[in-house]
Structure formats: C-alpha cells, structure tokens
Amino acid sequence: xxxxxxxxxxxxxxxxxxxxxxxxxxxxxxxxxxxxxxxxxxxxxxxxxxxxxxxxxxxxxxxxxxxxxxxxxxxxxxxxxxxxxxxxxxxxxxxxxxxxxxxxxxxxxxxxxxxxxxxxxxxxxxxxxxxxxxxxxxx
Amino acid sequence: xxxxxxxxxxxxxxxxxxxxxxxxxxxxxxxxxxxxxxxxxxxxxxxxxxxxxxxxxxxxxxxxxxxxxxxxxxxxxxxxxxxxxxxxxxxxxxxxxxxxxxxxxxxxxxxx
Numbered sequence: 001x002x003x004x005x006x007x008x009x010x011x012x013x014x015x016x017x018x019x020x021x022x023x024x025x026x027x028x029x030x031x032x033x034x035x036x037x038x039x040x041x042x043x044x045x046x047x048x049x050x051x052x053x054x055x056x057x058x059x060x061x062x063x064x065x066x067x068x069x070x071x072x073x074x075x076x077x078x079x080x081x082x083x084x085x086x087x088x089x090x091x092x093x094x095x096x097x098x099x100x101x102x103x104x105x106x107x108x109x110x111x112x113x114x115x116x117x118x119x120x121x122x123x124x125x126x127x128x129x130x131x132x133x134x135x136x137x138x139x
Numbered sequence: 140x141x142x143x144x145x146x147x148x149x150x151x152x153x154x155x156x157x158x159x160x161x162x163x164x165x166x167x168x169x170x171x172x173x174x175x176x177x178x179x180x181x182x183x184x185x186x187x188x189x190x191x192x193x194x195x196x197x198x199x200x201x202x203x204x205x206x207x208x209x210x211x212x213x214x215x216x217x218x219x220x221x222x223x224x225x226x227x228x229x230x231x232x233x234x235x236x237x238x239x240x241x242x243x244x245x246x247x248x249x250x251x
Contacts, residue, residue: 024161029196030148036204037196043162044188050163062166063178066214067187072195073209073249120211121188 003093010057010104011088013048014111017078039077045106045119048086055123058090058102059131066124068101074117078108084116085109091120100128140232140248143201147193147224147236150185155220158189185218190244194236197226198248205251210234212246 017039025038046054052062078084091105106119150158155169164186167174175183195210212234218224224243228234232248 021161024157025192028150028154028157028161029192031196031200033196033200033204037192037199040204041188041192041195044164044186047163047165050165052166063168063174069211069213070188070191071209071211072191073211077204122213 005058005090006093007090009087009089010054011049011086013086013088015048015084015086017042017080017082017084019080022078022080036077039080040072040074040117042078043084043086043106043108043119044121045086045088045108046104046121046123048088048106054088054104058093060102060123060125060128064126064128066126067121068124069120069122071120072117073119075115078116083111085111095129098127098129100125100131140198140206140228140230140250141201142230143197143226143228145197145200145226147197147226149221149223150189150193150218151220152183155183155185155189158186158192162186162188164188180217182219185220185222187214190214190218190224190236191246193224194226194234194244194246198228198234201228202248207248208251209249210246211249212244214243215245216241216243218243 022038026034087107089105092103094101102123104121108116224236234246236244
C-alpha cells in the first residue's frame with residue numbers, strides 16, 4: 001500500500017442490488033428481519049467486483065491483513081434490482097508501530113447521483129508499516 | 140434505542156461460504172481449513188462483515204429499520220464456525236457481540 005494513494009479512487013464499479021442476492025442473504029441469516037437487513041447490508045464495498053483488486057492495489061497481502069472495523073451509513077435501503085454505481089476510495093492510511101491501517105470508503109449511488117449509502121472499512125496490514133511501493137517490503 | 144439481548148443465529152462454514160458468495164468475498168480463510176491453519180488459526184473464521192450484519196440484524200429486530208440510519212463497529216476477535224453469539228444493545232445505541240466472555244464486536248447505532 002502506498003500512502004500516496006490516500007484520497008484516490010481505487011475502483012469504480014456498476015452493478016445492481018440484485019433481488020436474488022437479497023434472497024440469498026436473507027436465507028443465510030434466517031431471521032424474521034433478515035429481508036430488511038439484506039436491503040442495507042447487501043454489499044461489502046471492498047469486494048464489490050468480487051475480487052481483492054482494491055487491496056492488491058494498495059499492496060496489502062491477503063494473508064497478512066485483518067479487518068479491524070466496518071461502518072455503513074445509509075440514506076435509504078436498496079431497492080431490489082436497482083442499478084448502483086460504486087466508487088471505492090482510500091480515505092485514510094496511517095502507520096502505527098509495525099502495522100499499516102487503511103480506511104476504505106465505498107460510496108453507493110444511483111446512476112443519477114443520488115447517494116444510497118456509504119461504507120467505511122478498516123483494514124490492518126500486519127507488518128505493513130513503512131512499505132513504499134505496492135508489494136515492496138519494509139526497509 | 141431499545142435495550143435488548145438476542146442470541147444470533149449460529150453460522151457454520153456453509154453459511155460463511157454462502158455469505159462470501161453473496162458479497163464476493165472469496166478469501167480462503169473463510170472456507171479453507173488448510174489455508175487457515177497456515178495462518179496459525181485453529182479453524183476457518185467468519186467474515187467480519189457477516190458478524191457485523193448479524194449484530195445489525197439484531198438491532199433492526201428490536202428497533203425497526205426505519206429507526207436506524209447507520210451502524211459502526213470494531214471487530215475485536217475472530218469468530219469461528221458454529222459459535223453462539225449473544226448480541227446486546229442498550230438505550231444509547233451501543234451494540235456488542237460476545238462469545239462467552241469474549242467480545243467479538245463493539246459497535247454503535249446511528250438513530251434516524
């Protein structure tokens with residue numbers, strides 16, 4: 001991960017809030033409120049494109065990385081099958097001791113620019129402090 | 140916000156796989172025991188967002204979706220398959236998920 005990426009867009013992605021995925025999540029949770037919960041917790045912005053491209057762009061090694069926290073703030077729930085445009089940005093990056101902490105913001109909007117929700121996902125790259133270029137080992 | 144204590148549905152490896160397929164998180168640490176053991180874990184672990192979603196679901200069950208505008212949480216410990224989590228919420232919107240004496244999630248709701 002390179003600190004110079006702070007504030008930069010790491011990925012943009014167009015998708016839909018697929019009703020089938022809402023049903024899948026509802027079935028996995030299996031609670032009386034799962035259908036409502038699925039309308040706000042349907043996505044994980046970091047893996048929106050179903051890969052770890054965002055983490056790899058920052059030089060984070062999957063098996064050295066822990067999730068430290070997550071936040072979802074929503075203006076409204078997703079509507080089934082609505083179109084969604086997602087912008088993933090490196091909101092913050094800091095070295096703490098030997099580790100590097102990254103906060104990734106994922107903004108979910110309609111094609112018309114209406115904000116639906118924002119996510120902030122915090123990752124801890126163990127031993128990642130001081131790395132200057134993508135994948136480069138600490139000096 | 141309402142105070143509550145709820146037993147979350149127990150998630151096993153099958154649920155980790157299903158959740159991963161839904162959100163596109165195919166990190167093998169959530170389904171591949173050999174991979175998990177290479178990381179010195181005793182078993183595969185739940186996705187952090189899945190634990191987050193279980194806690195949020197409990198809060199929605201008690202408060203209703205319309206009363207909540209957001210949820211923020213720290214993931215404080217790994218969750219292994221078939222773990223019984225207790226979700227507790229208080230009047231200030233603080234939400235925790237615990238496995239016995241271990242807190243695995245520490246969060247706060249934002250009221251609408």
